[in-house]
Amino acid sequence: xxxxxxxxxxxxxxxxxxxxxxxxxxxxxxxxxxxxxxxxxxxxxxxxxxxxxxxxxxxxxxxxxxxxxxxxxxxxxxxxxxxxxxxxxxxxxxxxxxxxxxxxxxxxxxxxxxxxxxxxxxxxxxxxxxxxxxxxxxxxxxxxxxxxxxxxxxxxxxxxxxxxxxxx
Numbered sequence: 647x648x649x650x651x652x653x654x655x656x657x658x659x660x661x662x663x664x665x666x667x668x669x670x671x672x673x674x675x676x677x678x679x680x681x682x683x684x685x686x687x688x689x690x691x692x693x694x695x696x697x698x699x700x701x702x703x704x705x706x707x708x709x710x711x712x713x714x715x716x717x718x719x720x721x722x723x724x725x726x727x728x729x730x731x732x733x734x735x736x737x738x739x740x741x742x743x744x745x746x747x748x749x750x751x752x753x754x755x756x757x758x759x760x761x762x763x764x765x766x767x768x769x770x771x772x773x774x775x776x777x778x779x780x781x782x783x784x785x786x787x788x789x790x791x792x793x794x795x796x797x798x799x800x801x802x803x804x805x806x807x808x809x810x811x812x813x814x
Contacts, residue, residue, distance in 0.1 A: 649694035650681045687770075688784030688796030695779040701725075704773040712771070719814040720773040731774045731804055735813040752811040762802040768811060770797040782807060 648661055658681075664670050665677035682693045691705055702724045706712060712734075720732035737747040750757050750767055757767065782804050787796045805811065 647694055647698055648677065648679050649690050649697075650679060651684050651686070651690040653681065686787050686796070688787050688800070691779075691796070692783045695776060695783075698776055701776055702773060703776045703779055704771075705779070706771045710769075710771050716814055717773075723812060723814055724773055724775055727810075728775050728777070729809055731772050731778060731801075731809055731811045732814050733768050733811055734771055737769045737771065749813050751813045752805060759805050762798075762805060766795070766798040766801070768797070768801050770795075772797075772811075774809075778804070778809065782809075 648665070650658060650661065653661075658679075661679060665679060666672065671677045678697070680694055680697045682690055684690050684693065687707075695703055695705075702721050704712075704717065704720070716734055723730055723732050733749050733751070735749055737749060739745050739747060747769070749769070752759070752767075761767075782800065784796050784800050785803075801811065
């Protein structure tokens with residue numbers, strides 16, 4: 647499920663072609679495009695989740711690269727435990743900053759929930775039961791308010807609600 651939020655025509659055409667019969671997404675069981683005009687990542691995520699049909703949903707940005715192994719492992723963890731949010735064990739960043747980010751799960755002794763006010767433990771990249779996302783929707787970021795990023799706030803809200811953030 648691809649969510650296009652205020653996509654320009656070139657992006658729209660590229661994704662329509664990619665989702666087509668001979669496109670690079672053709673190997674997927676199905677591909678759907680959802681177009682919205684929120685101008686806000688959190689609200690766009692909520693729209694995508696509302697349009698999803700699966701019991702388990704993954705949220706990632708267009709610049710996230712994910713392995714098949716992670717998808718299978720994370721999905722199994724979500725099926726086994728409805729109260730988890732699964733994160734990748736490592737995030738590799740490139741371009742402006744090049745690093746390997748070792749992700750700390752919420753049951754790790756290094757994790758301190760009170761530090762969420764100043765430190766974002768996790769990337770936007772996550773997988774959980776669809777009900778986790780619908781019970782805890784993303785809050786509008788409001789770019790001009792200085793509030794954000796939306797995924798950091800969502801993580802803090804879900805930790806406060808008692809959900810565990812684990813890694814696969």
